[in-house]
Amino acid sequence: MAETKTPVERPLSPHLLIYRWPLPMVMSIIHRITGAGLYFSTLLVAWWLMAAAAGPNPYSNFAAFMSSFFGRLLLFGYTWALLHHMLGGIRHLIWDTGHGFSAAERERLALATAIGSVSLTLILWVFGYLVMGGSH
């Protein structure tokens, strides 16, 4: 009498979209997203310079917008995106020289980009508030 075989516990075929995202891949996506974000945020830079050139009233309108909660949120995001894109860009420039391609180096560079951008952003904002002398 044939024994009914109990099915062997095999891993199910994983869905193609379900896997742990490798860190360098996440950094690559974020590099593109921050790039696109910075693209549109440059409107703020242009507004700032145009307002400064237009006179005290337009400039204070700009300053009022930037010191509002939404303005600060935008500026905080802009700071982080700028620094992240810059560090990510340096990573790409390192790769352009043919270095940093081993798995361990890729992981380390990705981690350095993430940690570097967040900590530099925080340092810059703390420094910024110190420059403002707590007046805002």
Next chain:
Amino acid sequence: MAPGKMSTPLGRVRGLGAARSGTENFWRQRVTAVANVPLTIAFVLIVVSLLGRNHAAAAQILGSPLVAIIMLLFILSITTHMRIGMKEIIEDYIHEEPARVILLMANTFFTSCVALAAAYGILRLSFGVFGV
């Protein structure tokens, strides 16, 4: 450039083939990336130094020669970098003919407008309309 002997008659009529400028954007994106690093650091320092200052002080600092030139270089470099970067994004995701061409044009228009608006602001401050 004139199509070489290797191209097919159809290719010659269409004028397609290697344009001999395939690496131009790649290279320019690297050049501006390298320039962007010191210029961005300088830009951040300029912004921090202007925090909380009134219009007169900000206008004077932004219009001073060194700051104005750094800002102009920054604007030139980032807007070039922006145009090539967004071109790459559009080419990656938008394949339908009219949308693609329209967006590529819009990209050039946008980056040109932002660049010139910002440069206009810097130059106007720099040429002293507020009597430095």
